[in-house]
Amino acid sequence: MHDEPTDVxxxxxxxxxxxxxxxxxxxxxxxxxxxxxxxxxxxxxxxxDVRPLTEQxxxxxxxxxxxxDDGALSHYSTLPxxxxxxxxxxxxxxxxxxxxxxxxxxxxxxxxxxxxxxxxTADCTDLQIGPHTDIIKGKEYPRLLYQIRPAFGGNIIAxxxxxxxxxxxxxxxxxxxxxxxxxxxxxxxxxxxxxxxxDSLLCVELLEEQRAPRSVNLKKAKVIVxxxxxxxxxxxxxxxxxxxxxxxxxxxxSRAAVDAGYIAKAxxxxxxxTTVRPKLYIACGISGAVQHRAGMQEASKIVxxxxxxxxxxxxxxxxxxxxDLNEVVPALIDIYKEHAK
Amino acid sequence: xxxxxxxxVKQVPDTENLTGDAMKEDGTVNRSALPAIVNPExxxxxxxxxxxxxxxxxxxxxxxxxxxxxxxxxxxCLYRGADTAVLLTDRRFAASDTxxxxxxxxxxxxxxxxxxxxxxxxxxxxxxxAQIGPQLAExxxxxxxxxxxxxxxxxxxxxxxRRALDDGYEVVRGxxxxxxxxxxxxxxxxxxxxKRVMRYKKARAACxxxxxxxxxxxxxxxxxxxxxxxxxxxxxxxxAACGGSGSPTRVKKIxxxxxxxxxxxxxxxxxxxxxxxxxxxxxxHILD
Numbered sequence: 001m002h003d004e005p006t007d008v009x010x011x012x013x014x015x016x017x018x019x020x021x022x023x024x025x026x027x028x029x030x031x032x033x034x035x036x037x038x039x040x041x042x043x044x045x046x047x048x049d050v051r052p053l054t055e056q057x058x059x060x061x062x063x064x065x066x067x068x069d070d071g072a073l074s075h076y077s078t079l080p081x082x083x084x085x086x087x088x089x090x091x092x093x094x095x096x097x098x099x100x101x102x103x104x105x106x107x108x109x110x111x112x113x114x115x116x117x118x119x120x121t122a123d124c125t126d127l128q129i130g131p132h133t134d135i136i137k138g139k140e141y142p143r144l145l146y147q148i149r150p151a152f153g154g155n156i157i158a159x160x161x162x163x164x165x166x167x168x169x170x171x172x173x174x175x176x177x178x179x180x181x182x183x184x185x186x187x188x189x190x191x192x193x194x195x196x197x198x199d200s201l202l203c204v205e206l207l208e209e210q211r212a213p214r215s216v217n218l219k220k221a222k223v224i225v226x227x228x229x230x231x232x233x234x235x236x237x238x239x240x241x242x243x244x245x246x247x248x249x250x251x252x253x254s255r256a257a258v259d260a261g262y263i264a265k266a267x268x269x270x271x272x273x274t275t276v277r278p279k280l281y282i283a284c285g286i287s288g289a290v291q292h293r294a295g296m297q298e299a300s301k302i303v304x305x306x307x308x309x310x311x312x313x314x315x316x317x318x319x320x321x322x323x324d325l326n327e328v329v330p331a332l333i334d335i336y337k338e339h340a341k
Numbered sequence: 342x343x344x345x346x347x348x349x350v351k352q353v354p355d356t357e358n359l360t361g362d363a364m365k366e367d368g369t370v371n372r373s374a375l376p377a378i379v380n381p382e383x384x385x386x387x388x389x390x391x392x393x394x395x396x397x398x399x400x401x402x403x404x405x406x407x408x409x410x411x412x413x414x415x416x417x418c419l420y421r422g423a424d425t426a427v428l429l430t431d432r433r434f435a436a437s438d439t440x441x442x443x444x445x446x447x448x449x450x451x452x453x454x455x456x457x458x459x460x461x462x463x464x465x466x467x468x469x470x471a472q473i474g475p476q477l478a479e480x481x482x483x484x485x486x487x488x489x490x491x492x493x494x495x496x497x498x499x500x501x502x503r504r505a506l507d508d509g510y511e512v513v514r515g516x517x518x519x520x521x522x523x524x525x526x527x528x529x530x531x532x533x534x535x536k537r538v539m540r541y542k543k544a545r546a547a548c549x550x551x552x553x554x555x556x557x558x559x560x561x562x563x564x565x566x567x568x569x570x571x572x573x574x575x576x577x578x579x580x581a582a583c584g585g586s587g588s589p590t591r592v593k594k595i596x597x598x599x600x601x602x603x604x605x606x607x608x609x610x611x612x613x614x615x616x617x618x619x620x621x622x623x624x625x626h627i628l629d
Contacts (some may be wrong), residue, residue, distance in 0.1 A: 119438065155598065301625070
């Protein structure tokens with residue numbers, strides 16, 4: 001019998017001594033996948049003085065934490081992290097390794113995949129386990145990782161598999177996997193990794209770092225008021241912002257509005273931006289390209305405001321307002337203020 | 342000091358400007374209906390290269406792996422300041438995933454002689470993977486700086502860049518040679534210069550000539566108008582590591598995006614209509 005690996009591992013991303021939410025979300029997905037593969041859930045934890053975080057990883061469903069605690073790993077740098085993580089993966093031999101599709105994950109994962117000569121799929125929005133038949137070689141794979149991702153600017157959805165190489169690696173969009181409830185008393189096994197780092201890997205020096213808490217958090221927003229090309233400019237977005245503030249929501253935007261320079265990229269909703277599921281999504285002057293609709297159609301209620309009655313956005317809307325947003329939006333602000341008193 | 346710079350570019354369908362017939366009835370993409378362009382962030386990489394050359398001297402070479410048509414993208418790069426162009430085209434490169442593509446590019450970069458700076462766009466708009474840069478850097482054993490939004494300094498064999506992070510930025514310094522992937526924030530690519538268009542519109546790769554006779558190729562080369570065309574042998578690549586055989590990933594299936602479609606409730610853009618809407622949203626606890 002061939003020894004097919006069954007474990008599912010997650011790269012545990014750490015910022016300022018805290019585990020990234022994206023990594024914790026992934027652990028819960030890893031648990032589902034590991035159940036189907038009848039394997040264990042692991043996490044790779046790299047950093048300096050990060051040992052206390054192992055408890056939290058166990059609580060989020062991890063059976064085994066692979067730990068590399070080294071002063072040289074205190075700040076993320078591609079070369080040492082790729083070197084250490086590649087060695088840890090070789091040692092652990094999992095079936096699957098998942099990364100959050102953060103800037104860090106998207107910097108590290110491809111370097112590691114190239115080192116290990118394995119396949120990698122970027123920015124997955126779903127992961128499943130399923131069978132696959134290699135038609136050319138006539139080989140059956142009963143339980144492969146289906147790596148599902150938008151492609152072609154978000155206009156199609158592709159399912160990718162890595163039949164031949166292990167581990168099967170993927171980066172996963174933040175916020176698409178649901179966070180589960182931690183079990184604080186859950187324990188697990190700690191596997192320590194001790195390897196000396198070659199000095200040549202430490203050639204990149206950090207001179208300055210600026211991090212600000214995200215001012216835009218579309219994933220957690222209950223209400224999103226989004227503007228598109230129809231908003232007409234930066235000034236027009238002031239109106240969108242005002243409605244969002246009035247409703248206690250966040251400002252979203254279509255790709256067209258971002259590309260036109262009306263608003264920062266962080267506000268972009270859609271398959272190529274952030275996928276959102278608010279209670280209320282108000283689309284103002286957004287025509288509704290496929291990739292945009294796919295990124296917001298799971299909102300509980302969608303209100304579309306557009307002058308063009310044929311705009312595709314109306315196909316996913318619960319309420320459609322054919323009209324000029326410059327009149328409708330101020331009216332909505334006034335009416336809501338009256339009712340909210 | 343002057344710099345040898347290589348920029349990797351990709352010709353992509355313009356997915357950002359999908360027109361009516363770009364999507365087929367079955368939800369798949371009709372590639373032939375989409376204009377082919379140079380991947381937008383690759384132009385930011387090229388701009389960074391040309392501005393370094395302008396400031397310090399050196400040479401900018403653009404390379405592209407793709408079908409014979411990709412020569413058009415290389416000409417566009419010549420119009421925008423590249424000095425030489427190399428087209429990597431070979432049937433055995435077809436169906437390469439990012440691992441195989443980065444392998445082919447690494448062979449080509451070695452064949453060109455190691456550059457001081459190797460540049461890529463952050464990611465291509467048809468795949469959005471951002472994997473080629475890091476995989477290419479790994480294969481060449483170079484340090485990588487991804488998400489570069491500013492080249493802060495270059496000199497003394499070192500480069501200092503500002504990298505975009507999810508929630509801010511960092512400034513890092515490392516040794517050259519290195520690979521950088523460049524974001525659209527880094528600069529505004531210069532448009533093609535009229536003078537360069539006049540000069541390079543006659544630039545051709547061998548595959549674009551009806552009749553590949555040596556005299557014509559030699560003439561083009563002499564006038565600096567030959568887009569070098571390299572296949573598997575010219576870059577010394579192993580066939581098994583290229584194309585489908587060198588690609589661990591397989592596309593199992595392609596689906597159209599599932600969109601919900603239902604009747605919406607029309608709301609009149611009048612005070613009455615909008616009041617009713619707001620009241621309904623509050624009653625259903627969608628709004629507080």
